[in-house]
Amino acid sequence: MRAALSVHHAGRIQAAITSDSAAKSALVASWRRSSNLHHLDPADCGSPDYLTEAELKQARQRLEPLLQAAQSSLDRLFLAVGGVGCCVLLADRNGVTIERRGAQADDQTFRSWGLWTGAVWNEECQGTNGIGTCLVEQRALTIHRDQHFYTRNTGLSCVTAPVYDQEGDLAAVLDVSSCRADLTEAFANLISMAVGDAAQRIEAENFKAALPEARILLAPLRDKGSGALIAVNADDLVVGATRSARQGLGITQQYFQNPRPVADLLDLAQTDPDLLAGAERSVLQRALARANGNVSAAAQALGISRATLHRKLNRLDVHRSH
Incomplete structure (x- = not known):
């Protein structure tokens, strides 16, 4: 047989x-x-x-x-x-x-x-x-x-x-x-x-795990699901991207030799200018909530300076409860 x-x-x-x-x-x-x-x-x-x-x-x-x-x-x-x-x-x-x-x-x-x-x-x-x-x-x-x-x-x-x-x-x-x-x-x-x-x-x-100091954002790519991730540093410069994000946004490895702001990468000014601001505002508000409104503690958790966090809060009009 x-x-x-x-x-x-x-x-x-x-x-x-x-x-x-x-x-x-x-x-x-x-x-x-x-x-x-x-x-x-x-x-x-x-x-x-x-x-x-x-x-x-x-x-x-x-x-x-x-x-x-x-x-x-x-x-x-x-x-x-x-x-x-x-x-x-x-x-x-x-x-x-x-x-x-x-x-x-x-x-x-x-x-x-x-x-x-x-x-x-x-x-x-x-x-x-x-x-x-x-x-x-x-x-x-x-x-x-x-x-x-x-x-x-x-x-x-x-x-x-x-x-x-x-x-x-x-x-x-x-x-x-x-x-x-x-x-x-x-x-x-x-x-x-x-x-x-x-x-x-x-x-x-x-x-x-490979980018522990970076903030991880989900790229607005509908056909890539939850796998299209972007890593940005404290200055909002893109320092990493998953394969799905690279494919969807046309990112090559050479891009990371001269990182650019995530807003430029996503072309938010021409598509949806409120998208990135809303996402960043949510990140800041969550950090403040976890720190019970303590700006210094929130800045430390986000890996940025207190002064940088204050600038972001003012720019995005995030109100602190404390």
């Missing part, structure tokens, strides 16, 4: 990659990369490669800040999907799984599939798969069962989303995988929403 399945799956892939489908289908394009570029055989039944303990430790250290920022989001995601037979993986930009969440009762099963820390899931080693193909295409995607390149992986459903660092570079891939035969594509689509939300939370937490 397994041999027949392998022959059928390999034949289906070979027929697809020799047709014109690769020009229209991202999946077939990935199969073609797996076969022609990486010289993999879909009938190969070998297990994933694993890093040594020392190599895995180094991989984790390279991604340590983001890894720390991801912990609560990984826990929350596992609470959402762990009860239906899924595990959660976080892989680095090389496709190495450096963190996972899974039910202890499922550990033996997931380990036999290679869904474990230290396993290498890039396309070069495993062909078309959730983590590896997400790294290549840099987009959220699902590789469902027989969409995998290797026959041995056709029992898996993998739902992934890319995770970008504070400079907008691809840093990791978040993955939810299952080997349940009854996991439908419709249910995988629901999981995909949870994975996308978790990836966005990880990016936001990592962004805030």
Whole structure:
């Protein structure tokens, strides 16, 4: 049975990659990369490669800040999907799984599939798969069962989303995988929403941790959701932006060599002149409320001088109760 399945799956892939489908289908394009570029055989039944303990430790250290920022989001995601037979993986930009969440009762099963820390899931080693193909295409995607390149992986459903660092570079891939035969594509689509939300939370937490002295603003970009964040310093100069904000506002890395006021970046004078003032007024009022009206304490909490805070309060006509 397994041999027949392998022959059928390999034949289906070979027929697809020799047709014109690769020009229209991202999946077939990935199969073609797996076969022609990486010289993999879909009938190969070998297990994933694993890093040594020392190599895995180094991989984790390279991604340590983001890894720390991801912990609560990984826990929350596992609470959402762990009860239906899924595990959660976080892989680095090389496709190495450096963190996972899974039910202890499922550990033996997931380990036999290679869904474990230290396993290498890039396309070069495993062909078309959730983590590896997400790294290549840099987009959220699902590789469902027989969409995998290797026959041995056709029992898996993998739902992934890319995770970008504070400079907008691809840093990791978040993955939810299952080997349940009854996991439908419709249910995988629901999981995909949870994975996308978790990836966005990880990016936001990592962004805030990387710029601890900055104020974080949500850019007014309706199609980017809550992931379009901007960091500004005490002088309201833009010192950082997430990938979503960079894409939506046309920010390149060179922009930060000569930072400009956030009002100029958002072009608020021409769009909505009250937007930034309202956001800044809210920040100041919250700081004053938390400090019980104490201007010195509020200034310290905001990371600015008392004189700067007084100027902002006067400019924005913020009234103090004390």
